[in-house]
Amino acid sequence: MVVTTDTEARERVLEAADRLFYAKSAHAVGMDELRAEAGVSLKKLYQLFDGKEALVEEVLRRREEAITAETMKYVLRASTPEEQVLAVFDWMADSSGTTDFRGCAFINSYAELGPSSDRVTAVVRHQKSGVRGAIAAMVAATGRPEWVADSIFLLFEGAMTNTAITVSSEPARQAQKAARFLLEST
Amino acid sequence: MVVTTDTEARERVLEAADRLFYAKSAHAVGMDELRAEAGVSLKKLYQLFDGKEALVEEVLRRREEAITAETMKYVLRASTPEEQVLAVFDWMADSSGTTDFRGCAFINSYAELGPSSDRVTAVVRHQKSGVRGAIAAMVAATGRPEWVADSIFLLFEGAMTNTAITVSSEPARQAQKAARFLLEST
DNA sequence: TGCCGTGGAGAACGCTCGTTCTCTACCTTA
DNA sequence: TAAGGTAGAGAACGAGCGTTCTCCACGGCA
CATH class of the missing domain: 1.10.10.60 (Homeodomain-like)
Structure with a gap:
C-alpha cells in the first residue's frame, strides 16, 4: 500500500x-x-x-495564494515600478496561452455560487480587494495618482474575462497597452 | 379563466x-x-x-436586445460622440443602484454553463462582440484610434463585474473617469 | 495466534432535478 | 345533450447529486 x-x-x-x-x-x-x-x-x-461548500472555499483560498505567488514571479523580474505594473499583463497573456484557460476563477465562482454561498462571496471579495491593493501599491511606487491604479485594476479584470471568452490573449495585450499609456501620460 | x-x-x-x-x-x-x-x-x-438549455439561450438573446435598447436610451440622450461613449457608464451606475444587481448576465452564464453548453458560449460571444462593436463605432465617431475603443470596452467589462462584487457603483464611476481621460488625451 | 481498530470500497439513502405521463375537468360544437 | 378534444394539475420516473453507512480486509500488538 x-x-x-x-x-x-x-x-x-x-x-x-x-x-x-x-x-x-x-x-x-x-x-x-x-x-x-x-x-x-x-x-x-x-x-x-466539511462538505462541498467548504471545499470550494478552501480551493479558492489556495488558488488566491498560488496566483499571488505566480504573478509575483513576473513582477519581481521587472526592474522599474512601471514595468512591474505591466508585468501582470504578461502573466495573463502567458496564462491564457495554456489550454483550458477559463478566466478568473473568483469571478466564475461568484457568478455560480455567490447568490447561494456567503462564504464563497467573502473569499471572492477578499481576492478582489487583494489584487486591487497590490496594483495600487505598485502604482503608488511609480508616483502616479490612485485613479490610475483603479483604472489598471479594471482593465485587468475586464481583460481576464474577455481573454477567456474570446480564447485569445489579445485582450491581455490591449489592456497592457492601455495601462502603459495611462502610466506614460500621467 | x-x-x-x-x-x-x-x-x-x-x-x-x-x-x-x-x-x-x-x-x-x-x-x-x-x-x-x-x-x-x-x-x-x-x-x-425545448428544454432548460434552450430556455437559457433564449433568455440571453432576449436580454441582449433589452440591454442594447436600454443603453441606447442613455447614448442617444447625449449630444457629442464623446458624451455618448461615457453615457454607457451612466447606465451601469444607474443599473447597479437597483437591488440585486449581479453584474453581466453573459459573463455569469459563461462562467456557469460555458464549459457544458456550446449554445450558451455562442450567445455570450455574440453579445461581447456586439458590445465591443458598439463602443468601437462610437469611439470611431470621435476620431480616436481603435485601441482607445478596446481599452474602454475592457474598462466597461471590468467595471461590470466589480460593481457587482463590491456592491457599489464606484467601479462604474472609476471606469468612466478613465474613459474620459483616454478620450481627452488622445 | 487471536483480537481489535483503522481505513478503503462502494452500496445505500434521501433529496432534487429535468422531463414525461396520467387523469380529470371543462369548453366547444353538432 | 352528448362527444371530443384541449389544457391544467400534479404524480411519476429515471438520473444524479451530496452525504452517510455497511462491510470486509488487513495491519499492529498482546
Missing part, C-alpha cells in the same frame, strides 16, 4: 478540485468524480473536508 | 426565467419554480421551449 499522510491526501484533493472546478464549474463536478481524480476514498474526503 | 395566448405565456416565462436565472444562477432555479413564477403549467412550459 502506498503510504500517504492526511496532509498529502488533502493537497491531492485540493489540487484535483481546483483543476476540475475551474475547468467545468463547481456544480458540474460530483464528489465521486473528485474522489476518483484525487485517488482518495469518499470516507477520507469527508473526513478531510 | 384568464385567457392568455401562447405568445403572452412565452413572454411571461422568459421574463421570470431572466429574473430568476440572473438573481440565483441557472442551476439554482428549478423548472418547477419557474413554472410557478410564470403562472404556467409544466406541460405548456415544455411545449413552448
Whole structure:
C-alpha cells in the first residue's frame, strides 16, 4: 500500500478540485468524480473536508495564494515600478496561452455560487480587494495618482474575462497597452 | 379563466426565467419554480421551449436586445460622440443602484454553463462582440484610434463585474473617469 | 495466534432535478 | 345533450447529486 499522510491526501484533493472546478464549474463536478481524480476514498474526503461548500472555499483560498505567488514571479523580474505594473499583463497573456484557460476563477465562482454561498462571496471579495491593493501599491511606487491604479485594476479584470471568452490573449495585450499609456501620460 | 395566448405565456416565462436565472444562477432555479413564477403549467412550459438549455439561450438573446435598447436610451440622450461613449457608464451606475444587481448576465452564464453548453458560449460571444462593436463605432465617431475603443470596452467589462462584487457603483464611476481621460488625451 | 481498530470500497439513502405521463375537468360544437 | 378534444394539475420516473453507512480486509500488538 502506498503510504500517504492526511496532509498529502488533502493537497491531492485540493489540487484535483481546483483543476476540475475551474475547468467545468463547481456544480458540474460530483464528489465521486473528485474522489476518483484525487485517488482518495469518499470516507477520507469527508473526513478531510466539511462538505462541498467548504471545499470550494478552501480551493479558492489556495488558488488566491498560488496566483499571488505566480504573478509575483513576473513582477519581481521587472526592474522599474512601471514595468512591474505591466508585468501582470504578461502573466495573463502567458496564462491564457495554456489550454483550458477559463478566466478568473473568483469571478466564475461568484457568478455560480455567490447568490447561494456567503462564504464563497467573502473569499471572492477578499481576492478582489487583494489584487486591487497590490496594483495600487505598485502604482503608488511609480508616483502616479490612485485613479490610475483603479483604472489598471479594471482593465485587468475586464481583460481576464474577455481573454477567456474570446480564447485569445489579445485582450491581455490591449489592456497592457492601455495601462502603459495611462502610466506614460500621467 | 384568464385567457392568455401562447405568445403572452412565452413572454411571461422568459421574463421570470431572466429574473430568476440572473438573481440565483441557472442551476439554482428549478423548472418547477419557474413554472410557478410564470403562472404556467409544466406541460405548456415544455411545449413552448425545448428544454432548460434552450430556455437559457433564449433568455440571453432576449436580454441582449433589452440591454442594447436600454443603453441606447442613455447614448442617444447625449449630444457629442464623446458624451455618448461615457453615457454607457451612466447606465451601469444607474443599473447597479437597483437591488440585486449581479453584474453581466453573459459573463455569469459563461462562467456557469460555458464549459457544458456550446449554445450558451455562442450567445455570450455574440453579445461581447456586439458590445465591443458598439463602443468601437462610437469611439470611431470621435476620431480616436481603435485601441482607445478596446481599452474602454475592457474598462466597461471590468467595471461590470466589480460593481457587482463590491456592491457599489464606484467601479462604474472609476471606469468612466478613465474613459474620459483616454478620450481627452488622445 | 487471536483480537481489535483503522481505513478503503462502494452500496445505500434521501433529496432534487429535468422531463414525461396520467387523469380529470371543462369548453366547444353538432 | 352528448362527444371530443384541449389544457391544467400534479404524480411519476429515471438520473444524479451530496452525504452517510455497511462491510470486509488487513495491519499492529498482546
